[in-house]
Amino acid sequence: MPIKQQPSDCAAIDEHSVAYYSELAYRAMLAEVNLTPKPGLVDRNNCGAHKDMELEDFHRSALAIRQWLPRFIEFGACSANLPAVDVLIGLRPIGIACETDMFRATAGVNTHKGSIFSLGLLCAAIGRLHTLHRLITPELICSTAAAFCRGLTERELQSTINNHKNQPSQTAGQRLFQQLGLTGARGEAEAGYPLVIQLALPHYRDRLAQGIDPELALLDTLLVLMAHNGDTNVASRGGPSGLSWLQQRAKALLCQGGIRHPSDLRHLHDFDQECIQRNLSAGGSADLLIITWFLAQISHSNYQH
Ligand SMILES: CC(C)(COP(=O)(O)OP(=O)(O)OC[C@H]1O[C@@H](n2cnc3c(N)ncnc32)[C@H](O)[C@@H]1O)[C@@H](O)C(=O)NCCC(=O)NCCS
Numbered sequence: 001m002p003i004k005q006q007p008s009d010c011a012a013i014d015e016h017s018v019a020y021y022s023e024l025a026y027r028a029m030l031a032e033v034n035l036t037p038k039p040g041l042v043d044r045n046n047c048g049a050h051k052d053m054e055l056e057d058f059h060r061s062a063l064a065i066r067q068w069l070p071r072f073i074e075f076g077a078c079s080a081n082l083p084a085v086d087v088l089i090g091l092r093p094i095g096i097a098c099e100t101d102m103f104r105a106t107a108g109v110n111t112h113k114g115s116i117f118s119l120g121l122l123c124a125a126i127g128r129l130h131t132l133h134r135l136i137t138p139e140l141i142c143s144t145a146a147a148f149c150r151g152l153t154e155r156e157l158q159s160t161i162n163n164h165k166n167q168p169s170q171t172a173g174q175r176l177f178q179q180l181g182l183t184g185a186r187g188e189a190e191a192g193y194p195l196v197i198q199l200a201l202p203h204y205r206d207r208l209a210q211g212i213d214p215e216l217a218l219l220d221t222l223l224v225l226m227a228h229n230g231d232t233n234v235a236s237r238g239g240p241s242g243l244s245w246l247q248q249r250a251k252a253l254l255c256q257g258g259i260r261h262p263s264d265l266r267h268l269h270d271f272d273q274e275c276i277q278r279n280l281s282a283g284g285s286a287d288l289l290i291i292t293w294f295l296a297q298i299s300h301s302n303y304q305h
């Protein structure tokens with residue numbers, strides 16, 4: 001499809017701001033994958049329910065993605081003159097090139113496809129807000145990302161139902177929308193990341209304010225996401241019953257008090273083993289946890305541009 005409008009050349013965003021936000025996004029990916037023990041997901045203890053990837057693949061993948069993070073921010077900064085809804089068409093080739101580098105780094109394994117999509121959108125939103133001299137807050141970043149994605153679920157999920165029904169070219173996300181109505185990574189982005197803004201981020205901040213260890217607070221926040229997210233990774237592996245089981249299991253753990261003390265980690269070890277047995281992995285919630293950590297650092301920082 002031809003690009004309707006090209007972003008004009010713009011005075012590039014200053015390199016310190018680009019470096020600062022890129023580094024936070026890179027560290028967010030590391031904070032998530034190193035966090036242990038996570039039910040069903042790859043972590044420092046094990047590969048969870050995954051047979052084709054391990055911790056080192058995620059470290060290599062994050063390093064490959066790191067090179068692209070400044071490009072997302074710069075694109076967002078340089079396209080700030082365009083209507084928000086016209087930004088995604090220019091951002092996508094950068095996201096796809098970044099995905100290609102990720103697959104090269106992992107010999108073809110999907111470690112961070114969903115993370116690239118979401119971090120790419122948020123980084124571009126930061127660039128746009130910077131150029132427009134707006135405040136860079138979690139809420140404004142997510143509402144800007146939502147504006148980039150307006151119409152995305154209609155274009156790529158709803159309208160593909162009739163055009164591509166049962167086609168092998170369908171992605172997992174398109175198939176799950178058709179079968180279960182889940183809108184996945186696209187729906188969460190288009191809605192402005194409500195699970196992060198309304199649930200996970202306030203929960204993480206509350207736990208930190210209560211003096212809970214940051215790693216335990218992040219694990220507890222992962223449970224909140226798992227309890228509420230219509231995660232297409234879980235549904236693709238376990239169907240609707242697998243998704244419902246995982247959500248209920250996470251809710252039950254939270255009702256028991258969640259993860260507040262090191263002794264609570266035994267519940268996560270049990271949950272991990274159950275996910276491995278059922279071949280369930282909450283990759284979408286892991287992606288949202290990356291975003292939660294990233295936005296939490298931004299709301300804590302006094303960074304001035
Ligand atoms: C839109 C994408 C994610 C489509 O993938 P797909 O159709 O398989 O969709 P799906 O919703 O199943 O998600 C893919 C990944 O997102 C993550 N995910 C799953 N569920 C959720 C959820 N509820 N919320 C957030 N992320 C989720 C998972 O990691 C999953 O593997 C993407 O691959 C794509 O189009 N990439 C091109 C790069 C791009 O557009 N970049 C633009 C911004 S940088």
Ligand SMILES: Nc1ncnc2c1ncn2[C@@H]1O[C@H](COP(=O)(O)OP(=O)(O)OP(=O)(O)O)[C@@H](O)[C@H]1O
Nearest residue numbers: 033041042110111112113114115233283284286287
């Ligand atoms: N620590 C993690 N462990 C596993 N997945 C993660 C982790 N962090 C993020 N993810 C997300 O989960 C997705 C990978 O999930 P999964 O391997 O289930 O997907 P897939 O490759 O599409 O499916 P399958 O492996 O069933 O063929 C990635 O796109 C990534 O963004």
